[in-house]
Amino acid sequence: MDNELTLNEYLSIFKRRWRQILTIFVLLMTIITIVVFTLPFVYRSEGRIAIEAPVISNDVVKTVSAANYVDESIDKVKQKVLSRKNLSSLNQKYGLYPEMLDEKKLALILMKNITFTSETKDTSRNTWENQKVTVGLIVGFEYSDPETTYQVANEIIKQLLEENVRSKTKQASETTGFLTGELDRLKEELELVENKVAVYKQKYANSLPEHQEMHMASLEQIRTAIKDLGREYKNTQEELRYLDVEYTTTSASFNNGADALDPLSTVSALDKARAELNRSLVLYKETHPTVRALKRKVALLEKAPVATKENAPVRRNPVKTLALAKIKTQIESANVRLGSITSQKRSMSHQLATLQRQIVQIPQVESGLSKLQRDYDNAKAKYEDVKSKQINAKIAENLALANKGERFILKQSPEFPKFRESPKRTLLMALGVFGSLILGFLFAFLLEMLDPRVRGQATISSIVDAKLLAVIPYIETHTELARKKKIIKFFSVGMMVLIVLCLIAATVHFFVAPLNTLLIAPR
DSSP states (O other), X not given: OOSOOOHHHHHHHHHHHHHHHHHHHHHHHHHHHHHHHHSOOEEEEEEEEEEEOOSSOTXXXXXXXXXXXXXXXXXXXXXXXXXXXXXXXXXXXXXXXXXXXXXXXXXXXXXXXXXXXXXXXXXXXSTTOOOEEEEEEEEEEEESOHHHHHHHHHHHHHHHHHHHHHHHHHHHHHHHHHHHHHHHHHHHHHHHHHHHHHHHHHHTGGGOGGGHHHHHHHHHHHHHHHHHHHHHHHHHHHHHHHHHHHHHHHHHHHHTTOGGGOTTHHHHHHHHHHHXXXXXXXXXXXXXXXXXXXXXHHHHHHHSOOOOXXXXXXXXXXXXXXXXXXXXXXXXXXXXXXHHHHHHHHHHHHHHHHHHHHHHHHHHHHHHHHHHHHHHHHHHHHHHHHHHHHHHHHHHHHHXXXXXXXXXXXXXXXXXXXXXXXXXXXXXXHHHHHHHHHHHHHHHHXXXXXXXXXXXXXXXXXXXXXXXXXXXXXXXXXXXXXXXXXXXXXXXXXXXXXXXXXXXXXXXXXXXXXXXXXXXXXX
């Protein structure tokens, strides 16, 4: 048809196809009614969990408290509650789906029935920021039986609260244990480095950097002392030369040619030769010609006969003897001082060389000690850091055990479901009526489009291309009128019966027992 249908033509189509429209409507409404009233009731029970801030401020005890940590804690306890093992235990305890043996399918069904909704709070200081912190959690459960729904919702919230405490306590204990073991290991490393430092310092005790100033001062003192000993040595040598001259002069003044009879003259010559030999040994080596000559002189004097009291002449000069003995004593004392000075110079020279070696070695010792000290400082810093973390973890563990940290608290217990969550049967029935009518009309128009018969004045005029003079209406026979009345009567009775059946079903459903429990085997 090329022409547009008018309102009268739409009405005529309805008059012709009202039986088909009504049939489709009744069939669909019957199916929809059966489906809607056999859908199981779903009840919902939910409770609220609040996330409470730590009792002890973070300024006193530094614990991890951040939005991402709260979300992580929630995810962790949710995973524990929604584990297959826990859901299977929940199903067995409350008999939710006893016929379901496959744990995977059972877990999927229960996961759909359990809902978690986070409550957030905007903590943004500025309008352009978006800082939301999770402050609570709404836990819900849906099921066909209100009593079971209420019990399972309470059980899930109870498990969440217990798992949160258990998880935090376990995490704190594991953290404390790990840090304690790490602290013991770092303590051993620290003691090992301490021992290395102690051994190194003991090995180079005289070349440590802190002794450099003392060594320099000692070095300067020894050098000064050596100079003083040198001057004293020269002075003593001058004194010896003076005493030698004095001894010779005194001896010559008392002799006057008669000293050959003095029994001590040979001894005095021998002592004098020995004294000269000692002085020469101080100044020269034993291979020096002077030393060799003096040694030969001493040997000759030692072999010469020495006068004794028995064979010596009686004549002697006591004044001469006393004076020479005094000078000889001074000479011997000077020789002793020379020996002592020489020994002191030798000892100080050795100390000077030792100090110089130690001072030269100080930079190398300082470099090695700096490396060891750096290792010690690093080991100590690690130890102190882990020690601080271990103490903090122990406090956090105590807070978790006492439930004084950031915790989940029950803000609102699940309530017994008084109203059904679904299905919304009134809404479904309304949508069913509307949909059935639409489908009925669409089916009628489809039949009309497939019908090849020509209907309507406008259609005939368009076909014959001529103006109609008169239109003869359709004249129904008595048989058609009787059949029509019979169909109307039968349809009216059927509708009345259907309405009565719907009223009876509604009465039974709302006042006796839900139809789903009567038509479907109980779960």
